[in-house]
Amino acid sequence: MNASPPMYDVVGKRLNRLDGAGKVTGAAVYASDFSLPGMLHGRILRSPHPHAKIMRLDATAARKLPGVRAIVTGASQKLNRFGNFIKDFEVFATDRVYHIGQAIAGVAADSEYAAEQALKAIEVEYEPLPAVFDAIDALAQDAALVHPEWQNLKAAPIINRDGNRCGRTVIKFGDVEQGFRDSYRVYEHVFRTSPVHAGYTEPRVAVAQWSGPDQATVWCNAPLLFDTQSALAEIFGLPASHIRVVVPGIGGGFGGKLRLGMEHYAMALARAAKRPVRVMSTSEEELTAALFRQPATIELKTGVDREGRIVAKKGRIVVDSGACSGSGPLVASTATMILAGPYRIPNAEIEGVAVYTNNHPNGSVRAPSGPMPNFATESQMDMIAEDLGLDPLEIRMRNILREGDIAVNGQKMTSVGLAECLEKAAACIDWSQRKPEQSRGKGLACGWWMTSRGSSGAYLKLMQDGTLTMMVGVVEMGTGALTGAAQVVAEEMGMQLFDINVVSADSLTTPYDFGSQGSRTMFAVANASREAARDLLTKMRTRAAKALGADEGALEMREKAFWNGEKKITFAELAAQANAAVGGLIAEATYIAPAVEHGAARVQNHFSPSWPSPSFHVHATDVSVDEVLGEVTINRYVVAQDVGYAINPTYLEGQLEGGAVQGVGQALFEEIIMVNGQVQNGNLTDYKMPTSMDVPPIEVILVTHPSVAGPYGAKGVGEPPSIQPPAAVANAVAAACGKRIMQLPITAEKILMD
């Protein structure tokens, strides 16, 4: 850690998290624990065809089965299309299916078993249509269209569409072609990545109950209360306030639950059955019909001078959105920044393209645009270094962004901890011994990410026992973000962490929030709550001065009281007085991170052209490769991340450790294997996330170059650690055995056979 930061009473401390006891003892209630009296169980019938016309759908026999209470199809309920950027999702297919796993009908029954029996009794006839499964093929002029009616689909204006292309972003400046002509050497490679699951433990689940013909409540595990609320409002054609979204608790999300999961199905079934309905996806559905990380094809061409300095960079990342665009356009757009990387680049042309295919729709997974382009950029950086006879650390040191540099988006960089991350990670892994023995080698990769913007609100109220209740519209995902925000509020209020009561995750009662996503939760919620705390303190001070008959300026605040010499009034007394006299002491505030200036002329159709409070990170790993079997063993794994400031080092380290392990999963093990749109390994026997035997203890180095906007200088931290592992591991494998793997995951088979 860095040299002596200022000392605070609550922030910066390794305090136990507010939600810890409940989670450790099992008392915590998760969405999957939630049930209501009279609740039915819903199951979904899914398409076995990647693209087909529905010729006939007959649920007559299914309706007659014992215990079946309601069946909903695309024809039986009028539901509007939905989708983040393009309205290309249907709740239940109407006349056509465009991917395997697409919902065709839902059944609500007395038991899951009865619902499942009914699914088998629904008769459907299909007429197969031509389909396309490869994103590059789908871009061809003569490719079968996934949505022949794409021009009629409502879309956000920023989306640049054309047939199967459902998004295109460009960053362009300088003259790349001239740059390549001026280069000493030019390198051109193609990299590929596979879809992966977000890996949350608790499946997606929702319980819905209607309290009238146009009013419903949904208990679910959605990280974005208000986005979920408005999506449901749109589908059901209701005012948003008629739908209440409550998250009792969430067993992990990692981005995979950002978009609708089971909520719309539960609502449709509950409306038809006139009873509460619970729908929970099975683990097979999770692995065949969840919103995966988009697979990508990345073409990358880089020209460098004799010293390995980048002269020009041209790249294109094509992400497979699947049959509905989902997060794809955004992922492709943001990926342009990662593909460029945290480097000084004089000439660039970087393109991010999202494409429809007849694969299952994909979504967002932790740092949604991160690992795919980073794998390409950071692998190629090592390949260039090797060709030029440079040390991979040295080539990065020559190219990285430093304080005051202009990044590819035209933004002037400040608070850049990248060089320090590189130096510390390299020192920690003992970089000077890069190939310590036969079949063993070390690799590193660096990267950057942003702290997403989006606004947060906070309500505070002083309780009559002198504690503080804080109401915010995010969901505690398990990261400890709300503990961090509460630490900030406690620090401001002169309270202890456990004096802060947090109320969250209810769209009806809590203020608006952009939600638990984008590495912004603690950052934005703490900033809003801190602002509210300051306002509350002002009010408290005014009342205290009056009560003590003193000047506000003369008051001292300590031990949860205001003091005027020996005389004091406690927070509890203040609250009691105010409760009796004026309806209590309350305050509220909102926050949105300030916009960051960027070069508008450099970007086209870019979703996040500026890069607020960027974070910088370096991963370094030491691996051994069994050259007979191809197996990789990770001996050591180091993460150095510029986190700005560590509000609670314990949970921050937890994020970096967990993120790295998740990234190692994508690097070595995980892939949703699809053949013609059909998942081949749709179960946890064959979809392989790392076990504790596969990953050594992650060594974490916190680097702290404070962000001006962040609470106490903090930057967003949650997503970045899963960006770099594929590249770091690929580079280490190459150092260990000379094999350069261009396609994820880096399996033993590829190492041995490719």
Next chain:
Amino acid sequence: MKFNLHSASSPDHAFQIAAGLKEGWRYIAGGTDLVIQLRRGVREAADLIDLSRISALRTIETSETSFRIGALCTHKDLEGHAALVREFPALQAAARVVGGHQIRNVGTVGGNLANASPAADVAVALLALDAKVHVRGPSGTREIAIDDLFVSSGKTTLQPAEMIERIEVTRHGDRSRSVFLKVGRRKAMEISVVSAAVSLKFDAGGVCESARIALGAVGPRPLRAKAAEKLLQGEVVDAALVADAAALARDECTPRSDPRASAAYRTAVVEGLVKRAITQCAAALSR
């Protein structure tokens, strides 16, 4: 998934229950293979006869000449039996890499054999140890050489209602040694992509008296590489011979491609794995 569960207190009790059931019932021990198959619809059974309460079949008996392992012993029971694993390190190595702790606490040796997966780890180790399988049916008992138990993936020579009672491994003393190695994508919770068990017995002069090479996930059943075994028998095991034996073993395999690995990878890896297993085994014997 829906079934009736009948708990048996002894083999005879199980046969009695079975006699009263319609066809299509099955035995269940730990359920770690069967329940998954039922859930996925790979197998169907309206009635299950639970053997896990038959405590008489959960013992490991030691005699001068052999160990008799009850079919209901869990992988943890095997792993933790000091005398057994001292003499048969392959058994411990195999039991130790079955799934994770939870699976090893409930999954049984009998289930691992009767399920007849070509990738079953303990089955492959037992195959290299020439185990005898003691079987009991309503009309009596019989003994099957383990090599005669497996037919193909999921199929054994067990007759309807027959159950595995015990598995017997013969003791060969100090001059024999066994090794089990497994390849998979992960280091735990992994169905073998390829596995190899080798058991060697050397005479006083260091000549290989007998060799057994059993391979997993490279054919329709756990298989013996008999040509490779023959090559080693009667010879002094040196590096050149090991390489030849491994190449022979490779040629005895008929692996398939599946989402876990391609046939080509399995073929490439089995040779290296066999070479390593024989080498380790021989090195341990000459120590």
